[in-house]
Amino acid sequence: MLIRRPDDIPSSEITGESLYQNRRAFIGTAGTLALGSVLAPAALSALSATGRGGAQKDDITPEKDATTYNNFYEFGTGKDEPAENAKDFKTKPWTVAVDGMVKNPRTWALEDLLGKLTVYDRTYRMRCVEAWSMVIPWQGVQLKDIINRLEPLPSAKYILFHTLHDPRRMPGQRSGVLPWPYKEGLRMDEANHPLAILATGMYGKSLPNQNGAPLRLVVPWKYGFKGIKSIVKISFVDRQPLTTWADANSAEYGFYANVNPAVDHPRWSQAKERRIGEFLKRNTLPFNGYSEQVASLYAGMDLRKFY
Numbered sequence: 511m512l513i514r515r516p517d518d519i520p521s522s523e524i525t526g527e528s529l530y531q532n533r534r535a536f537i538g539t540a541g542t543l544a545l546g547s548v549l550a551p552a553a554l555s556a557l558s559a560t561g562r563g564g565a566q567k568d569d570i571t572p573e574k575d576a577t578t579y580n581n582f583y584e585f586g587t588g589k590d591e592p593a594e595n596a597k598d599f600k601t602k603p604w605t606v607a608v609d610g611m612v613k614n615p616r617t618w619a620l621e622d623l624l625g626k627l628t629v630y631d632r633t634y635r636m637r638c639v640e641a642w643s644m645v646i647p648w649q650g651v652q653l654k655d656i657i658n659r660l661e662p663l664p665s666a667k668y669i670l671f672h673t674l675h676d677p678r679r680m681p682g683q684r685s686g687v688l689p690w691p692y693k694e695g696l697r698m699d700e701a702n703h704p705l706a707i708l709a710t711g712m713y714g715k716s717l718p719n720q721n722g723a724p725l726r727l728v729v730p731w732k733y734g735f736k737g738i739k740s741i742v743k744i745s746f747v748d749r750q751p752l753t754t755w756a757d758a759n760s761a762e763y764g765f766y767a768n769v770n771p772a773v774d775h776p777r778w779s780q781a782k783e784r785r786i787g788e789f790l791k792r793n794t795l796p797f798n799g800y801s802e803q804v805a806s807l808y809a810g811m812d813l814r815k816f817y
C-alpha cells in the first residue's frame with residue numbers, strides 16, 4: 511500500500527473508513543486546515559464539535575459517489591466509464607520523469623520520489639468546472655515538499671505535469687477527444703502553497719485507478735480539471751505552459767482556473783454548484799472557499815482576464 515502514515519500520529523488516532531463515511535467534516539475558510547501541519551482525523555472531529563470560525567459544515571461525499579462519478583477521459587468520457595475501464599490498469603511499478611530547469615533531471619521510482627515525506631490527511635471541497643462538487647478526504651504529500659526534493663533552478667517559473675500516454679493501457683487515448691498526453695501546470699508560487707498536494711490516497715485507502723492512481727494533483731481552490739491524474743512526468747519551465755483544456759478550447763478554459771462565481775463559463779453560470787448527494791444548489795464561493803489562504807497569490811491580477 512502506498513499510503514504511509516506520518517510517524518507522529520499515534521495509530522489510535524487513525525480513523526477507520528466507516529468513520530470517514532459517517533462523520534460531518536468541518537472544512538473551514540479560516541485557516542482551519544492547519545496549514546503546514548498534520549491534520550489528523552481526530553483534529554477534524556474536534557473542530558467539527560466546536561464549529562468555530564463561522565465556517566460552513568460539509569458532509570464528506572460518500573466514497574461510492576467519489577469513485578463512480580469521475581472525469582478521466584483516458585478511460586472514457588462517461589462519468590461511470592473510468593471506474594469500469596480503469597479496473598485492470600497497472601500502477602506498479604510506476605516512475606516519474608523530472609526534467610527542465612532542475613538541478614538533477616532524472617527518472618524517479620515513485621517510492622523514492624515520495625520516500626520519507628510526511629503524508630497528510632486533507633479533507634477538501636472539490637469543485638468541477640461542470641458546476642458539481644464533492645468533499646473528499648485525501649491523503650497525500652505536500653507538493654512543496656516534492657518541489658524541495660527536486661531542487662528546481664531559480665529560472666523555473668512554472669511546474670508542468672503530464673499524465674501517462676499509452677493508448678494500449680488507456681483506451682480513451684485511442685480517440686482524439688483531447689490532445690494527449692493530458693497536461694496541467696501551476697505557477698511556482700501556487701505550487702508551493704501548502705494547500706496543494708499530490709494525493710496518493712483517499713478515504714484512508716490507496717488512490718483508486720479512476721481517481722488518478724498512483725499520483726494525482728489536488729489544488730482545492732481551482733476547478734477540478736487542474737487536478738491531473740496518473741502523473742508520469744514533471745517539468746520545470748520558465749514560460750506559462752500550454753495546458754490540455756486551454757489547448758482544446760482556450761475560449762472556455764484558461765490556465766488559472768481559479769474557482770470564481772463571478773466569471774461564468776461561456777456556456778453556463780458558475781455562480782452555483784450541485785453538491786453530489788444534495789438536492790438544492792449551493793452558492794459557489796470565490797476560490798472555492800479558500801480565499802483567506804490563497805487570494806494573496808492573485809493580488810493585483812484581473813481575474814476576468816486570467817480565468
Ligand code: MTE
Pocket residue numbers: 576579580581582583584637638639673692720721722733734735736737738739740
Ligand atoms: N486528469 C486526466 N489525466 N484526465 C482527465 O480527463 N479530468 C479532470 C481531472 N483530472 C482529467 C484529469 C477533471 S475535468 C476533473 S473534474 C477531475 O479530474 C475529476 O477528478 P475525480 O474523478 O477524482 O473527481
